[in-house]
Amino acid sequence: MNGLWMWLKFAWHNCLRNRRRSLVTASIAMLGTAAILLAGGFAQFTYESLAQAAARDTGHLVLGTPAHFSADEDVPLQYGLDDVAALRSALLADPAVRAVLPRVVFSGLISNGDKTAVMMAQGVEPDAEFAVKGPFLTLQEGALLAGDAAQPQVLLGADLARSLKATPGSSLTLLASTTEGAMNAMDVVVVGTFSTGVPDVDKRAVYTSVPVAQQLLATQRVSSLGVFLDRMESTAAARERLGQQFAPLQVQTWEQQAFFYRSVRDLYNRIFGALGVIIGVIVVFVVTNAMAMAVIERTREIGTLRALGTLPAQLLRSLGLEGMLLGGAGALAGALLALGVALLLLLFPVDMPPPPGRSVGYPLSVSVDPALYLLTMLAMVLLTLLASLLVARKTVHMPVVDALGHT
Amino acid sequence: MMHAPADAAAPVVRMRGVRKTYRLGAHVIPALQGVDLEVQRGELLALTGPSGSGKSTILNLCGLIDTPDEGHIALSGTPVQGLDEAERTLLRRDALGFVFQSFNLVPVMTVAENVDYPLFLAGVSAPERRERVARQLAAVGLQDHARHRPDALSGGQRQRVAIARALIKRPRLVIADEPTASLDSHTADQVLDLMRERCQAEGAAFVIATHDQRLTRRCDRVVALLDGRIQ
Numbered sequence: 001m002n003g004l005w006m007w008l009k010f011a012w013h014n015c016l017r018n019r020r021r022s023l024v025t026a027s028i029a030m031l032g033t034a035a036i037l038l039a040g041g042f043a044q045f046t047y048e049s050l051a052q053a054a055a056r057d058t059g060h061l062v063l064g065t066p067a068h069f070s071a072d073e074d075v076p077l078q079y080g081l082d083d084v085a086a087l088r089s090a091l092l093a094d095p096a097v098r099a100v101l102p103r104v105v106f107s108g109l110i111s112n113g114d115k116t117a118v119m120m121a122q123g124v125e126p127d128a129e130f131a132v133k134g135p136f137l138t139l140q141e142g143a144l145l146a147g148d149a150a151q152p153q154v155l156l157g158a159d160l161a162r163s164l165k166a167t168p169g170s171s172l173t174l175l176a177s178t179t180e181g182a183m184n185a186m187d188v189v190v191v192g193t194f195s196t197g198v199p200d201v202d203k204r205a206v207y208t209s210v211p212v213a214q215q216l217l218a219t220q221r222v223s224s225l226g227v228f229l230d231r232m233e234s235t236a237a238a239r240e241r242l243g244q245q246f247a248p249l250q251v252q253t254w255e256q257q258a259f260f261y262r263s264v265r266d267l268y269n270r271i272f273g274a275l276g277v278i279i280g281v282i283v284v285f286v287v288t289n290a291m292a293m294a295v296i297e298r299t300r301e302i303g304t305l306r307a308l309g310t311l312p313a314q315l316l317r318s319l320g321l322e323g324m325l326l327g328g329a330g331a332l333a334g335a336l337l338a339l340g341v342a343l344l345l346l347l348f349p350v351d352m353p354p355p356p357g358r359s360v361g362y363p364l365s366v367s368v369d370p371a372l373y374l375l376t377m378l379a380m381v382l383l384t385l386l387a388s389l390l391v392a393r394k395t396v397h398m399p400v401v402d403a404l405g406h407t
Numbered sequence: 408m409m410h411a412p413a414d415a416a417a418p419v420v421r422m423r424g425v426r427k428t429y430r431l432g433a434h435v436i437p438a439l440q441g442v443d444l445e446v447q448r449g450e451l452l453a454l455t456g457p458s459g460s461g462k463s464t465i466l467n468l469c470g471l472i473d474t475p476d477e478g479h480i481a482l483s484g485t486p487v488q489g490l491d492e493a494e495r496t497l498l499r500r501d502a503l504g505f506v507f508q509s510f511n512l513v514p515v516m517t518v519a520e521n522v523d524y525p526l527f528l529a530g531v532s533a534p535e536r537r538e539r540v541a542r543q544l545a546a547v548g549l550q551d552h553a554r555h556r557p558d559a560l561s562g563g564q565r566q567r568v569a570i571a572r573a574l575i576k577r578p579r580l581v582i583a584d585e586p587t588a589s590l591d592s593h594t595a596d597q598v599l600d601l602m603r604e605r606c607q608a609e610g611a612a613f614v615i616a617t618h619d620q621r622l623t624r625r626c627d628r629v630v631a632l633l634d635g636r637i638q
Contacts (some may be wrong), residue, residue: 004529013515304511307472307502308572309528311493400472404507 007314011321018294022326025290027329029380030337030362037338038377039275041366043268044142046080048120048367049231050265054258059101059226061234061242061259063087066250066319068224073214075181076106080221083150087246091227093241094222096234099132101125102222104213108176110154110206112164119174121206123213123222134226137324138360142168145209152188152212157205161193168192174208178218185214197360280383287387303397303403319392320385338373339365342366416482416617419580419612420446420469427464438464440635441478446580446612451603451622455615456632462574463584464614465632469614470503470582471495483579500528504573504611506602508585511564512557512572518554519544522571529576539575543627546608547571547601563594567601567638574605580604587622 015022034407068078081087084102104123109116126145139156154174156166166172170190178184188208195202214220229238235253243251255261295302302315342365350364396404425440437614441459446469447451454462467473468480471487480487481504490498503527505511510522519540526536544550547567557565566586573581586602587595606613616624624627631638 003530010515017515099414154448301513302512304505304507305524306496307470307499307505308525309496309503314528329638401467404472404511 003323007318007321011197011318011325014322015325021290024328024404025286026330028286029283029327030334032283033376033380034337035279035330037278038366039272039374043272044369045365046365047265050261054261055254058254058257060229060254061239062224062226062252063136063249064224069250075179076177076217077179077219077221080223082221084222095228096226096238099228100232101128102210103224103226104210105223106217111173119164119206120204123208123210124330126209137194137196140193140195153191154188155192155194155207156190157202158193158195159202166190176216184216197358232404286386287323287384291388291391293393299395299403299406303400306400315396316392320388323384323388324381327381331380335373335377342368412470418445419483421481423479424437425475427475433434437635442637448612449610451606451626452630453530453611453626455623455629460632461635462632466584466616471499502579504578504581505569506569506573506583506586508588510569512565514557514569517554518568521568525576526578543571545574563588563597566598570601574609577609578611581611581613
């Protein structure tokens with residue numbers, strides 16, 4: 001312990017020899033660490049947000065027939081679920097299941113009498129859907145669907161409403177193929193308009209109630225059941241459990257349904273992974289350069305220490321500690337900087353512009369993940385140690401006579 | 408790692424038929440051409456001669472920081488041929504002290520830490536090290552400068568620190584390369600007195616390469632070298 005303390009003290013004093021150089025080296029390590037932590041924290045926040053949005057949209061689990069997930073239907077709800085009430089009761093008996101929401105997904109036409117547009121519609125249970133899912137869409141005009149409405153209601157995407165010149169109270173007609181393949185039509189009243197933040201969706205999206213959708217499609221089936229759990233972490237275990245319980249029906253997780261989430265995660269992992277590698281290389285170069293200068297300047301001193309009986313391994317340890325101190329100080333400062341920026345963003349929110357294909361921005365937030373902080377700091381210290389050892393290796397093994405004669 | 412125990416009756420250094428050449432590009436420069444030399448315990452031996460005569464080469468070989476091309480070298484009866492680099496390092500650590508012309512103190516260490524360093528390397532306990540360092544600094548008259556950095560000392564004081572560092576572990580042999588060359592005559596006299604006194608007090612042999620006539624006059628024996636041969 002005393003020996004390590006002596007080497008540490010020696011390394012610390014050596015770091016202070018050329019303060020400006022040490023400061024620059026530690027600053028690069030600091031900026032590198034902060035950049036990795038901020039980028040990583042931003043990516044993590046994005047993943048968490050997208051994961052929650054995806055799970056909120058579909059449910060943590062989706063129960064359907066195997067063909068529902070893999071095959072294209074010839075007629076609406078060809079691969080839908082029957083006996084929904086029994087399935088729902090059985091699902092709700094599971095301790096991890098908080099809610100079960102049936103969903104009827106269909107497409108068709110919507111018309112105001114003068115103009116007709118294509119719609120992508122979902123039949124939902126109005127009261128439960130909006131209560132369980134929370135604010136998943138922005139109501140722009142009117143009200144949400146009512147569960148006990150006397151007449152059939154629809155909620156329109158804002159761009160679709162604009163296209164059809166529909167406002168709350170307007171009457172429209174829905175047209176769709178029934179499960180038998182015949183055409184059916186139904187008059188509905190617009191109760192409100194909403195925006196999902198994705199213009200392409202808002203041009204086509206229609207929400208109505210499950211009974212209205214089933215009446216239009218002339219069926220008692222639903223497309224799938226969205227299963228909402230008590231927490232995200234229950235997803236894998238519940239999937240395993242419910243998958244066995246409801247076989248041959250199939251249970252998929254929100255992640256299997258969330259193409260956008262997976263795409264963003266893959267993209268960000270590559271971008272931020274490459275960024276991390278670049279930062280790591282820069283830090284290694286800077287530390288290598290700083291340590292190379294330090295070692296060259298001290299070659300004669302290294303020769304003296306070798307003459308006095310210091311083993312090369314002991315000198316390597318000392319120089320490695322020196323690099324680790326610089327990297328460690330920089331990593332610690334970088335972590336504090338990243339933490340400070342993350343806190344500042346909480347106190348003074350900054351809005352990001354809308355991503356491509358979206359109409360609304362989102363708040364810039366950075367997650368603070370202790371594991372990410374610990375790993376990044378550890379990696380920074382190891383990188384600087386590696387760079388120091390790489391540089392010092394040759395000099396500490398130089399013949400003592402040559403080292404003493406170095407000018 | 409252990410090395411053979413010292414033979415108290417044997418000379419501290421025994422060199423027999425030692426030859427050493429250096430290569431400088433295509434040129435082969437004979438540095439030593441068959442040198443026989445013995446240094447006894449407690450002896451203050453001066454090596455003199457013009458530049459290139461082989462003084463430093465003898466110091467390097469005695470100090471185990473270089474190896475001969477031919478011949479035999481023994482320290483206190485222990486042959487040093489065949490020792491690997493780690494064994495030579497540990498032998499230097501335990502049995503040899505070095506005093507350099509330009510002091511070669513570690514600038515980031517205090518005076519006490521410089522003197523303490525060889526004991527730290529040897530694994531001596533902290534309380535014993537403190538006591539021995541204090542005693543050694545008192546012996547060289549620098550007890551009041553223990554916490555100073557070398558750059559706060561005069562040249563003479565620095566060389567005193569170097570001598571204290573060389574003697575702190577009670578070595579069998581101290582290698583001194585032009586120890587007074589960087590000092591004024593008054594300070595050089597003081598350093599010489601100190602070396603002589605510590606040589607007698609510690610029983611260590613000194614091998615000193617020097618051009619300084621005052622120093623050679625006060626050594627026990629003077630060996631003159633010319634073209635790699637003892638005259």
